Amino acid sequence: MRALTATFIALFGLLAMPAQASGEVTSFTLDNGMQVVVVEDHRAPAVVHKVWYRIGSADEPPGKSGIAHFLEHLMFKGTQSLDPGELSRVVEANGGSDNAFTSFDYTAYFQRVAADRLGLMMEMEADRMRNLVLSPEEVATERDVILEERATRIDNDPNALFREDLRAALYRNHPYGIPIIGWRHEMAGLSRDDALEFYRRFYAPNNAILIVAGDVSPDEVRALAERHYGGLEPSEGLSPRVRPQEPPSRAERRVVMEDPRVAQPWLVRSYLAPSRDAGAQEDAAALVFLARLLGGSGVTSVLGSALQFDQQIAVFTNASYNATSFDDSTFSFVVIPAEGVSLEEAEAALDAELARFLETGPDLERFENIKMQIRASEIYALDDVGDIADRFGRGLTTGLTVADVQAWPEVLQAVTPEAVMDAARKVLDKQSSVTGWLLSEGGEEVQ
Amino acid sequence: MKRFAAAFLFLIVAALPARSEIDITEITSPGGLTAWLVQEPSIPFVALELRFRGGASLDAPGKRGAINLMTALIEEGAGDLDARGFAEAREALAASFRFSVGDDSLSVSARMLSENREAAVDLLREALVNPRFDDDAIERVRRQVIANLRNRENDPDALASAAFDRLAYGDHPYGSYYGGTLESVTALTRPDILDAFSRAIARDRVYIAAVGDISAEELGTLIDDLLGDLPDEGAPLPEPVAFGATGGVTVVPFDTPQSVARFGHSGVKVGTPEFFPAFILNDIMGGRGFNSRLMAEVREKRGLTYGIRTYLIDSDYSESLIGTVSTVNARMAETIEVVRAEWERMARDGVSEEELESAKLYLTGAYPLRFDGNGPIARILVGMQMQGYPTSYVKTRNAQIEAVTLDEINRVAAELFRPEDLRFVIVGSPEGVESSE
Structure with missing residues (x-):
């Protein structure tokens, strides 16, 4: 079998993208400033309608953590024309499903329905962009719901609590250090006025992006969008998104947490890392390769191969990097040590592998292999146009243009091993890192 | 319920649900296996899904977790490729193979590009027909499974499922977690893994579907190549069990x-x-x-x-x-x-x-x-x-x-x-x- 491998790599030189059967992208902007992107897929008579706002938890006022996410919940509580919960009921009565999500840089609302219901979805979504009505009772009950959500997602899971403290240590000045769902004590104090103030300030067509993916034509979407969204007044005075930035770091930081609910100790190392910027995505692309090379596979990556195979001191290793972020992002490693291996030993092994990599650079065959896999993943991606649509949603809410998002696959293909090593040397600086240990109560010896 | 009432009522009357337009063909391979096919040539890859009925419920008595551990090992070396060689070969083909198991079935989910499909099938066939189950791979994957079992001991959701299933199904396989316990998984040997393989993976219990860029004839050949050398029969399937928990x-x-x-x-x-x-x-x-x-x-x-x-x-x-x-x-x-x-x-x-x-x-x-x-x-x-x-x-x-x-x-x-x-x-x-x- 092994001899065959080389032949396949040669074959892949020929790998070409198919003719556009799905995945065709069109974009335009309405007169009121609302940006629109259409991603076509005519294989099934369905459509995903998604409105993204350029507003997330990192845009919240101080002391009001969680308000972006709380407002996302409250957006289902009705308008002058829709009763509380009615929007979701109408979606369901049309066989669709709907939901919403909030991140650091964006908040998005979506429905998945048969393609011929697109107009109705737009009508309701446009309505709640401008005409939200909140009763004090609905707000009070929903605040209990988000506190329960926090308990489910964070408080009941020591791993999630640990990740919260890690971010807070990594971002000392930037709001990315504050959890999206909010700190519990601040969530408890969020009011109806807080929500409405945030809503009036940030929910406007000129702060929103409409993305429609599925069995539709761009002309059809344009006509419907002009009809339903075109009449909405833009907001004046939306200021540029300027958040407090990180100061230089002069000391590596450590976070050690103990919790009796921890069954399996693990460690994490995080660094601040640049993200994709408009017209300048090269460094981020190099970091995507760096993460794949170091931790993309438990078998063939640098860390998987060394720590899980050769030295057998870890049961799991990973490197992760989020390239798409408005401000500086995070590059992280996770190591779960094997039984009998201390976190100190695991951390030393991690550092040794990183040092070795910085000296020797990547295995060139593996580098080319990763590049080919990334190219092939574009073919598989065409099977899920919703995912392609989300690339535009995340990109356009984090400071990129449609052209940047479309250029990204080519930028990735242009990455060189030298660029990866330059990026690695810049980012993997322990002096600006946070190392976290999560332990069971009583510390290391419990293992 | 104001402005939208009219639109809503109109739609209930006018909007009949969209029909699912997929066209399913049932094929029989020259070797006698049946499969369902939906041809979709617009993207040059095929998704292949195999399911073997029984799954982890076919664990031998006292060997809870054997089929789960075996499933995690299928990709860890086959034929003359060790675990790393297999992963490198799969990556070089940009194919993805996922092996998973649950209470009712063992699943294989594969995605293969049209341009190297034959080579990808050859590689997947090695995993399904000639898995190596090397001792070092068993130890490595066992440690991962045990780390997961430890986490479950302190995970409230996992604890709730375990207690509920025990009350409802007792000693039936449904009454316990298919991944086994720290004790049972620690005690598993290589012969247990080989036995688990022969219990769970056989032609008499396989279900096959393919969707994508492939013809009926090509699919017939593919499944014979892939599954032709599997054993005809596996372990007897489990008995039904009544939900036994009381109010x-x-x-x-x-x-x-x-x-x-x-x-x-x-x-x-x-x-x-x-x-x-x-x-x-x-x-x-x-x-x-x-x-x-x-x-x-x-x-x-x-x-x-x-x-x-x-x-x-x-x-x-x-x-x-x-x-x-x-x-x-x-x-x-x-x-x-x-x-x-x-x-x-x-x-x-x-x-x-x-x-x-x-x-x-x-x-x-x-x-x-x-x-x-x-x-x-x-x-x-x-x-x-x-x-x-x-x-x-x-x-x-x-x-x-x-x-x-x-x-x-x-x-x-x-x-x-x-x-x-x-x-x-x-x-x-x-x-x-x-x-x-």
């Missing part, structure tokens, strides 16, 4: 701020006249995302939880109606009361004509939207085969939902929802809630 409350003490509850009783079997009414009832009670009765009562009106759901579970060897909910320790008692009251109301009053119609609209409209992408369609197709449905089911299923009458559904509601039989298992430190025995 009551079981508290599993655990120090955590939010209690996690799992509740339920026996259910309804697919293929019986009660199934579609029960399916709709579950949707109305708690199966739907936001607009179920339980979401309205527990979350929207009282803010007791982030989410509450129910599931009508038709496993191969048992049927149940199960729910899950989490709430802070101080409010679990109230949450249980609300769930019981809703169960009583459903048993006593059933559903209204309006609720039934709205559920039908949702379920029939949502059905075609499931068929979105080659991989998801392939998974639906093997699922249908395992349930014993014909290929025409995708075209008749909505009619079966629409045929359910109000009388019929309310007769089933009175039988299906039995508040006195509800067993609650609660992991946490719920205030004012105690075990009933």
